[in-house]
Amino acid sequence: MDERGAWRLALPLAVAQILFFLAPLLILAATSFATDENLVAFSHQAWADVVADGFNLRATWNTLRLGGLTVIATVVLAVPLALLHLAAGPGLKKVILLAAVLPLLTSVVVRTFSWIAILGREGVINNVLVGTGITAGPVPLLQTEHGLILALTQIEMPLMLLPLIASMGRIDPALLDASAALGASLFRTLRKVVLPMALPGLLAGATLVFASAATAFISQSVIGGGRLAYLPYLVWQQAMVVFNWPLAAALALTLMVSVIIVVLALSALGRKIADA
């Protein structure tokens, strides 16, 4: 097959995408404007409810903020670990990689519930804090935003660490030697050579972590609890408990569009830095 015909190879995937992704998405969009379940009568009521309602807007902001803070926390922890991996010998490299992948081998439900045992009032952290006398009584961790970010940081860590390790692994060691030979300090080499070259991995990781943390329905509802309002739970509740499908659809699209905007902004940033 010549190159001009090569697009035909992508045809089955394209058809599948249109049938099973684009069509349901359009139905979802239509549902958000519907006033009955047979999609006969339409109004913009659901969208008015999303836009005019401070509660829904705050839930949207909370969701994006949760994604953003989780990205920051994973970056802070993953960069030193990736640097250690870069500097390590083959044995240690394997250990770090295994530790990075290990959480992926456990179901997210199991990981989430084990965090209850860690963050709870009588959990591991509080037992240590109270036992060593650091705090007088148990500190609230479960059902708080910082507790949730802590758990999500561990749950989403592989998504940041793996792309970061991959992009740092592609850095030519000769560049580091050259930087040192030209008199740059270790810190300056890190800042001027390693981090700029690792940036594509960092941005890929940030995109994955953001999208995954902002939509982490199970962790948000189990660890976050009923006092923190996030969009994924509201979508589920409107669709499955309240049966307000138009509002559920409008909230689902709000979540999708706002996550996509952040992801696009991240990749635009990546391109801009790459061009500079």
Add this chain to the structure above:
Amino acid sequence: MTTLNRRALLGAGLGAAALPFLPRAAYAAGSVTGAVYPGGWDEALRAVLTPALKQAHNVDASYEPLFAVDQIAKARASRGVAPFDVFVLDPGPRVQGIDLNLYEPFDASKLSNRAKLPSGYADQYGAGVAAQVVGIAYNPKKLPKPAGWRDLFKPEYASRLGLTGFGTTFGTVSLIEMAKVFGGSETDVEPLFTELRKILPQVAAVAQPAAMPGLFQQGQIDVMYTNTYTVSLLKSRGVDIEFALPETGGVAFGTTMHIAKGAKNMEQAYQYIDTMISTGVQSGLAQAPFFFVPVNTEVTPGPDVPMRSIADLSKFVTHDWAKINPLRARWIDRFNREMAK
């Protein structure tokens, strides 16, 4: 030695692939698919109902684990094609199903065990197969026994209390009973929100219903509203937990089974429900580790259930879900907003 050529291999493969599409009747006198609540119900029905149904009617049961609201949502979304043969529902979703016309008309005279049910437990929509008794669960090592719903709002209880909203039947009826104590009614929960606002800063946790037993087990909360089943189950796992019947009365409601509109296995669906209420299955389900509250008058409820027989159920508080359902969406939404930080 036989050489496998491509055609033979393909033929064998296609034959194997076609197996699941053969009529199920080829294996047994039929099959039936019942929706079942995930977790305890799923385990219990597989362990007790499946073998009993096979033995009595040679019918194979398979299960579709779905919460009540999910069963209604799925039946609604599938627009007329029944995703399973039998629903199992709490009263709220039951009434929704009636309103949405999701059930086949039910002929209770087809149940051989009908006489063993209290009167009113089988009607033109379906049959009661279990009951739930809802009250207060507390940790006796941490707190004295609460007298009633009002106690939950006292500081010593409120600071150990786990709250859950109107998303479930047990949550809804408990919150209604609390509202009643403060001057509200089945259709007016406003006084409850006024009281909740006062204790909210102290409350130990506000959580999704499914997370409550775990939070209790982990010591995050020491008092919650729940059913006797959850108390028995946690107790059997070594958790310090006791059931307290509120002074204003325990709440009871039935769990019912209904045949889905357009069900493919009508006869087997009746056999499934009939076997479910039989004395053997009901007494099996009432025992450890399942702890169901039986509806069969020949079966004695377990030790944590505050009644001697299902006949006592008339002494418990019940609710009119035809009145509650239209208000519930607003209450759920209101609860979200009141709880949000």
